[in-house]
Amino acid sequence: MTGMTRRTALSTLGKLGTVGALAGSPFLMSSAWAQATTLKISHQFPGGTLTEGDFRDRLTRMFAAEVEKRSKGALKFAIYPGSSLMKTNAQFSAMRKGALDLSLVPLSYAGGEVPEVNIGLMPGLVTSYEQGYSWKNAEVGKELARILYDKGIVVVSWIWQAGGVASRTKPVVEPEDAKGMKIRGGSREMDLILKAAGAAVVSLPSNEIYAAMQTGAMDAALTSSTSLISFRLEEVSKALTTGRGNAYWFMFEPLMMSRAVFDKLPKDQQATILAVGADMETFALKAAQEDDAQVAAVYQKSGAKVVDLNAATVKRWQAIARTTAWKDYGEKNENCAKLLKLAEKTL
Structure with a gap:
């Protein structure tokens, strides 16, 4: 395929927006797939590195690196700290719509949109890390995860902060x-x-x-x-x-993913994301207590x-x-x- 033909095909694909346009071109198929596997993670906290800075930023970087490693490069990530991709309060809604892939955000920020999530910052309801982290496998955590899933959100990492x-x-x-x-x-x-x-x-x-x-x-x-x-x-x-x-x-401040994006991934990649997300919880607990x-x-x-x-x-x-x-x-x-x-x- 020549450069001109390739550009023409891309232009046609953009106008049609159909899967059928992809079917006839191995080049377009591989290019589109490569783009689809780079997921964006947004958060409001100061940016840093894998080893330095706000632990929530570090966690997203550790998560990204480990998922990329376990998926053998099939999944890659771009991280946007400091609300550089979108405004803080827009992140939850954007995930629900599939316009944002992942975010680490205080769940209660979405209380105006989904009243149920305000339980994530309910004064005096959680009074220790042990109790907070017990929610994940308790009835309350399973019910909260179900409600979020129905609203278009997948909980990837359970993170609590005093x-x-x-x-x-x-x-x-x-x-x-x-x-x-x-x-x-x-x-x-x-x-x-x-x-x-x-x-x-x-x-x-x-x-x-x-x-x-x-x-x-x-x-x-x-x-x-x-x-x-x-x-x-x-x-x-x-x-x-x-x-x-x-x-x-x-505060319950989980790493979350758009269900619309999650559901489009192969089962093995979904499993990798959830497994790495669970592994990050030990780091999050220790880092929060240290802070x-x-x-x-x-x-x-x-x-x-x-x-x-x-x-x-x-x-x-x-x-x-x-x-x-x-x-x-x-x-x-x-x-x-x-x-x-x-x-x-x-x-």
Whole structure:
């Protein structure tokens, strides 16, 4: 096939958009297949390398390298950190439509689109990593995965992160400390307990916290230990409440894949993706716990006052959550009520 003929064939294929146009050309078939096997992974976190930087970025790179290795190069990946491919809040919807292949994103960000997913950041419902990671094989995890699958999403890696509060002023420890402050909770349900405690809530993704705190548009923010470090919030904070030891803020932040894209892959490639995704969970747990400890040192070094939560304080926040966030969520629909009931079994 000459260069001119090849260009003409490509042009014709683009206009027709039919499988039939591929059938007559081995060249076109191989080219199209090669393009289809390069999958895009998007996330909002700072970019790094396999060994350095935000562990969530590292995890996507480790996942990509291992899947490529096990698939013998049949699957390749392009990684787009820092919301460089698309806006943070557009990722979940794009995966549902098949416009984005994979993303590592806080599940609760999609709560406006799929109310059920807000269980992924429900204050006081998960209070330890052991409990959070038990969801995967428990009834609540299986039901959540089923709901997501029905909505066009495949959970590849189950990732949980504890979080704390960075503040421009005083430490936010007890519920009464939040009164009169402008605080970012991270989900509708977190916002409900903050409002009950007397705070004004601010809603934005974690990669926008720094600017909001720097300008004074926000006084404090709850986010994961890793984000507290990666987004350099110690530069705009005078106090930190850590998530180490005890926490009422646990976020489900999975690596997910578009079902539309996943279903088009051969069974062996699907199996490889899920197997590698499961293998990444051990790394994610260890890295998140390391960041829970490291964040305290980072903030102390910057001169911030660092405090930890005790079990009694967590229970006070949990008591508020039961009558506000949990109640509100459980009344959303039958799926939410069922998920909440199943999640309470893991407490």
